Amino acid sequence: MSNPPAEQPTRSTDELLDALDEDQRAVAERLTGPLCVLAGAGTGKTRAITYRIAHGVLTGTYNPQTVLAVTFTARAAGEMRSRLRDLGVGGVQARTFHAAALRQLSYFWPQVVGGGLPRIAEHKASLVAEASGRLGLGADRTTIRDLSGEVEWAKVSMVTADDYAARAARSGREAVGGHDHATIARLLSVYEDVKNERGVIDFEDVLLLLVGILLERDDVAAQVRGQYRHFVVDEYQDVSPLQQRLLDLWLGERRELCVVGDVSQTIYSFTGATPRFLTEFTRRFQEAPVVRLVRDYRSTPQVVDLANKVLARAGRQRDSAAVELVAQRPSSVAVRLEVYDDDLAEARAVADRVAALEKDGVPLNEIAVLYRTNGQSEVLEQALADAGIAYLVRGGERFFARREVKEAIAMLRAAVRSSADQPVGEAVRDVLSSVGWSVTPPAARGATRERWESLNSLVNLADDLHATRGAGMGELVAELDERAAAQHAPTVAGVTLASLHAAKGLEWDAVFLVGVCEGLLPISLAETDQAIAEERRLLYVGVTRAREHLQLSYARARTVGGRASRKRSRFLDGIWPDDGAAARRGGVSRRAAARARTEAFLEENPADAELYERLRAWRGEVARAISKPAYTVLHDTTLQAIATAKPKDLRQLALLRGIGATKLEAYGGQVLAVVRGDEVDVREWLAS
Template identity: 85%
Template sequence: MSTDELLAALDEDQRAVAERLTGPLCVLAGAGTGKTRAITYRIAHGVRAGVYNPQTVLAVTFTARAAGEMRSRLRDLGVGGVQARTFHAAALRQLSYFWPGAVGGSLPRIAEHKASLVAEAASRLGLGADRVAVRDLAGEVEWAKVSLVTAEDYPARAAGTGRDAVAGHDHATVARLLSVYEDVKNERGVIDFEDVLLLLVGILLEREEVAAQVRAQYRHFVVDEYQDVSPLQQRLLDLWLGGRKEICVVGDVSQTIYSFTGASPRFLTDFPRRYPGAQVVRLVRDYRSTPQVVDVANRVLARAGRHRDSAAVELLAQRPTSVPVRFTTYDDDVAEARGVAARIGELTARGVPLSEIAILYRTNGQAEAFEQALADAGIGYLVRGGERFFARREVREALVLLRGAVRASAGQPLGEAVRDVLASVGWAAQPPAGRGAARERWESLDSLVHLADDLQASRGADMAGLVAELDERVAAQHAPTVAGVTLASLHAAKGLEWDAVFLTGVSEGLLPISLAEGADAVAEERRLLYVGITRAREHLELSFARARTVGGRASRTRSRFLDGIWPDDAARPAGGRRAAARARTAEFAAEHPADAALFDRLREWRGEVARAISKPAYTVLHDTTLQAIATAKPKDLRQLAVLRGIGSTKLETYGPQVLALVRGEDVDVAEWLAR
């Protein structure tokens, strides 16, 4: 692509980002507006124009997956050599390089987990913390460190920011634990992940020659997801810059969902004040989601009222109109899980791949019911946050074999070569029947086959290119897509997207979660719902269960965030029941075009019956029952009886007429009444 072609591939706002190559730039990018495209094209444009040396550009992301995606996109644009890393990865690389000269010796080992260190510190203080308490205390240790709060400062800072007592301990006790935690860590000769940034900050402050060397290496900075920056990360970024203003930040205040970890959107919102004259560009065109999904997302934020941030972006949908958003209330959690599994079955029958479907929830404890329902329905799934893809035995074996096949496969098409290699470890053209370990093993291997096909088609890669790509993905933990429905918490879903999203458990106590106290905490829960909604490209279904258990008390109510959005009696717009009925009819017609005519005939018949017997139409048969009849098309009374909403009385009263309508016959309601 020429420079003109590069810029012509962007919309007006994205192009404004790509053309501003120097000076401070703040990009307020709504969900699905192409922020990664804008900043990668900006880097590519800068390199093409000779403004950037790719080796002097550092792009900082918040996940290894995002860093890997950015490097991949830059390579596709013909730009190599740009460093795209997470804050921790970039800091660790610099710390490892400068440590021997600045401090001496080898860099201490990084403790993978804080649990044992925190447990030891708690034991020394006689706190007797259990596993849950240790987890909560470890989280508070992380918050203090990324917030640049010392043990001495902790009581005042924690009180000033309204932090609750942790694991039942007052602020003074937690402050003592912070101090003892550092002692335990030093005695074991280890550092934690926050220390990687803290130690590098210390070296850059104390050793001017080290700071000068880093600043000579990196001259242009890009920071993605800037709304999630912590004070510690901002301190490191300031030291990297050293007073220079060659920085582009990209963020969305409406996706600030990690404040409990120390992240703060104030660095994004204050950027124009910190950098007077900085250009601010808003990306508002949403290319990800349909107008129906975008409308719900905008309305959720709009109802935030005075708590809505002025920097928030209102999205403008760019995709064609599609199916309506579905809202469903279930009797209990089991019914919700089974209902979602049934809907997934319908979507897959209409061609939506399992890998493009996600079930999202507020807490990980909600996953179990959905796992069981999917397993019962024979639907494959994977839980995001489970075993890492590249840690699976079959994947490790496959990588060894693929590396060994680099020379032997020379001249052979990549897809064909990979299939030949992986056939020796269990891959086949057709998946094994059913679920279980064999199917999961096959899905892992099949994802490698699809990755090979994609690389061959997009880059003309050979086996050596595939192995290089996989080595980079291993380092970044950037796994290829595995066939199966994704189950994930709303926090884990950040940065991802699917064709179909089931947003479950949208009830008070779960969203907002009961632990959310105060306006700020509740506002963050609203943003969490917004993040979940904007993960959906086309199909979005929101649901909740009135009771936790089968037959339990139906005490739950839907989330307050959906007041005025959820189509029920309590919050229905002008038009009342008839408007809602028309909406349901349009929704069914859009999703089941082949069954819409029969549904209309059934509704007309029901209306005649209702008028004839002087009763409301819904008492004859509910819309959901008519829809079930239209899709199932029962051939006899036995098949009709199994449908929900058809009891013995209604089967006897209306069954023959319904079956006649299904067969396409005319039904004379007056004649039936005369009998």
């Protein structure tokens, strides 16, 4: 079936539910009692649970103030609140575990403990470094980072210093920084001493302290449970034992809990996250129905097929709760699998391909280059810069921390009253024109272009809010304030560079997965079966970020002229065509790669094979008649799109990628004749 229509403000429950597919609707209609939703990538899980909340509010089943929706990022929470407002529902609390816990802890601390809540340390590194120094461990920056991660794992797993050694051994935790478990246990104890002396708490303490208060004070627990009666938890496969303990205390004896997750996207186990609570949900709540969302509205059949194959080759390691995706979008271009001589050749080829996609109409902000480790980004940044392509490194300077954004929001806030009678889009353009925004982007790259892109994203947001909500300047400023608090940035133009971990929850029209080789994916540090399985899921997450264009690649050597010792990732065994002797400088031979993509298309689309072969034969005749290479007539991917779509007229043909005005005029009539099955005389056509 086709993708359900986009969200529109409505107060009709019939219209609300009609916007969902049958599985999403099953989620939205189950308003009471426990519910488990196993939702694959791109299947509309956020849509389903957002509509479920809206349905509950609009039917009077829920008081919006008593609903708490828990997400794992501030950005996701902000997006959920925004979607609910678009549906005409306000007042629902959508927060991360930490944000919800901090709000409650700040409120109850004065009456339970007295005084103000201690300051929260922004980073553990300095605290861990001091604890390490007191023990005479003396560690470099990398080891301090690893020790900080181990401290965090212990706390979210509710492991104390006294039982750390035993628990770490049972969990198979490896030595950190060369220190045994007993030494790490002593570090945990001294770390707590350092915090107490400085009068600070860390982020995990926010949850731990609230758990302690709810356990010890029945009156506080009763007050919290009186406030929140219905719970929704997104990304439930990433819940830690500490977060689950807090959730249990919020619930009490009630069973009003909807959880949504995908075991195939469990990629944070090193931080203490575990899918166990998701997979065992129906053991605890035996009456809970399980709804599987399998219809993938995000990605093309080519991308979905690769994603399914990546998981299918997990063998016995594949979880029975994993969802096999079913593509809903029309067939499109084949997935590209490329191999290069070295990292520089790979980066330059990616930059060239990005430029080609932009020329074909794919916006730069709809393109991402993803990698396993942050150290891989440097050569990619240089290649994009050399090609004059704007890019953004995810994890760099935050959008709302940029100087131009702060200045712009201040000016918009000052203009709320004066622009009351002016359309918001027009008013925003007037205000921002005074600080450097213009209708056309500047020709210059670098900082000048980045500044314009930041301002232009505010203009686009104003237009979007006016279209969806009829918002004015006041509503725009309020939206920006909330987005700033949640770090929910508007879209900014530029290719996204990000690690696979940082890409989770995001999506783009075109995705490049680089470095898909042994030693990087799976990472060389992954030695256990569990660690290898998580690396496979990481590749799955990367693949499912792509809507239409997807390229996987690796380089045989790290440096130019270096030893070609790298091998493709084991996760692609049986998927990647044998490139053997076809390898040459810059990648596999184009003919071999094209042949592999064609074979993949024919295998995946047997019903279209006969028409595709007729189109290829026609193209060959045209190419010989005009003495030009066949690909200059129409590319293989264009022929595949035609064979799949089977256009009936020129208008339908013009919608396909690769059919511009020139191609349409030159070959449109001939192509339609071939699709109809008519006899086509190429020489007679040329003579006419």
